[in-house]
Amino acid sequence: MYDTALKLLKQINSYGYVAYMVGGYPRDLYLKRSFTDIDICTDATPMELMKIFNDVITTNSEYGCVTVIFEKIKFEITTFRKEIGYQNSRKPIKVEYVDTLEEDIQRRDFTINTLCIDKDENQIDILNARKDLDSKIIKMVGNPKIRLKEDSLRILRAIRFATILDFKIDERLKYYIKKYGHLLKKLSKDRCKEELDIIFSSPNKEYGIKLLIDLKLADHLGLNNLKNIKITPSMIVTYTQLNVLDKYNFNSIEKETINKINEVKKLNVYDKHVLYNYGLYICSMVCELEGKDKKKLNEIYSKLPIKSKLDIAIKPLEICQILNKDAGSFLKELIKNIENEIIDGNLVNTKEDITEYILNNIPKNP
Numbered sequence: 046m047y048d049t050a051l052k053l054l055k056q057i058n059s060y061g062y063v064a065y066m067v068g069g070y071p072r073d074l075y076l077k078r079s080f081t082d083i084d085i086c087t088d089a090t091p092m093e094l095m096k097i098f099n100d101v102i103t104t105n106s107e108y109g110c111v112t113v114i115f116e117k118i119k120f121e122i123t124t125f126r127k128e129i130g131y132q133n134s135r136k137p138i139k140v141e142y143v144d145t146l147e148e149d150i151q152r153r154d155f156t157i158n159t160l161c162i163d164k165d166e167n168q169i170d171i172l173n174a175r176k177d178l179d180s181k182i183i184k185m186v187g188n189p190k191i192r193l194k195e196d197s198l199r200i201l202r203a204i205r206f207a208t209i210l211d212f213k214i215d216e217r218l219k220y221y222i223k224k225y226g227h228l229l230k231k232l233s234k235d236r237c238k239e240e241l242d243i244i245f246s247s248p249n250k251e252y253g254i255k256l257l258i259d260l261k262l263a264d265h266l267g268l269n270n271l272k273n274i275k276i277t278p279s280m281i282v283t284y285t286q287l288n289v290l291d292k293y294n295f296n297s298i299e300k301e302t303i304n305k306i307n308e309v310k311k312l313n314v315y316d317k318h319v320l321y322n323y324g325l326y327i328c329s330m331v332c333e334l335e336g337k338d339k340k341k342l343n344e345i346y347s348k349l350p351i352k353s354k355l356d357i358a359i360k361p362l363e364i365c366q367i368l369n370k371d372a373g374s375f376l377k378e379l380i381k382n383i384e385n386e387i388i389d390g391n392l393v394n395t396k397e398d399i400t401e402y403i404l405n406n407i408p409k410n411p
Contacts (some may be wrong), residue, residue, distance in 0.1 A: 049116050050070075051166065053120060060089070060096075065086055065087070065163050066085060067159075070084065070216075071161055084121045088125050090124050091106065107122075107125055107140070110124075122125075126141060127148060151187065155183055155203070159171060159186060160174040173286060183206050183213070183214045184215040190224075193223060198236055198237075201229070204253055205244055219260060229262065229266055234292065234293055238293045242280060245280040270288060279333055282306065282333055284299070288305060308323070320342070325342070328342055350387050350388065351394055357384070358396045
């Protein structure tokens with residue numbers, strides 16, 4: 046991807062513009078961390094980029110941002126700009142293009158995200174990003190009093206970067222995070238959750254949670270129980286303990302998972318039927334939460350004769366044929382009985398044994 050990005054920079058330069066890799070990629074390259082994408086900044090406008098490249102997605106072009114697909118790789122490219130005025134503590138009212146990288150860098154959030162790389166692989170470090178990366182500190186570009194009021198999501202982004210990079214937060218920035226933490230209440234819950242997801246899924250989440258508590262942000266985020274939770278590897282287990290299903294927008298899978306964890310908490314996680322009905326994933330997370338032995342759980346699971354209905358040696362249609370009956374509501378109860386008998390070891394999971402069980406226990410006529 047890096048070599049392709051260099052070719053893209055040279056392509057833009059060949060048309061008389063300048064362009065740089067910026068933000069997360071130069072930072073992570075300097076820290077020798079893995080990366081997933083590369084963002085580009087340039088003095089070329091979206092309209093000019095559309096003349097340079099054939100495959101351009103212009104969804105956010107009003108903010109000077111387009112996505113270019115170059116040699117089958119997506120690059121987000123943003124025109125040098127400054128942001129004039131903010132509304133709702135988040136969105137710029139107006140975007141104005143500027144001519145130089147130096148002007149563009151001033152709008153960015155933290156100094157560690159201002160390192161750039163040009164087409165010749167030179168590092169451009171206008172705001173001493175490398176110094177702060179070496180010092181392992183999160184420092185705001187400009188005055189944090191102003192920058193946090195402009196866009197209060199920067200409060201959570203500071204916690205997120207401190208968490209994933211294991212950096213300290215600059216003392217002046219910490220002061221204003223505490224002072225303006227209440228602005229988080231104005232943000233959309235979706236944007237907050239995106240940042241919390243990253244914090245709660247980090248291997249360093251304990252540090253991130255400590256920052257949220259120490260900087261008095263938990264209450265502003267509706268995470269009133271944060272200081273009492275058990276730290277576990279799973280993000281979803283963290284949310285389960287916080288009881289925030291009614292405060293944040295979870296997708297259907299997340300909701301189902303949280304509800305099932307809460308159900309299993311009331312049951313014996315080592316029970317064969319519980320493990321079969323809820324599955325290893327849900328039960329493993331309950332073990333995390335309750336500090337129970339996952340190895341024991343895995344051993345019980347490995348010995349289950351079937352792991353799901355799909356493993357049963359006879360299909361619903363075959364049951365109907367055996368009974369000479371059309372499919373109906375009776376099938377659900379019958380299959381559940383067959384499952385239970387197999388799980389309990391009373392019935393061998395073969396077509397012959399299950400057929401005999403059906404004939405012996407279900408009358409052929411309704």
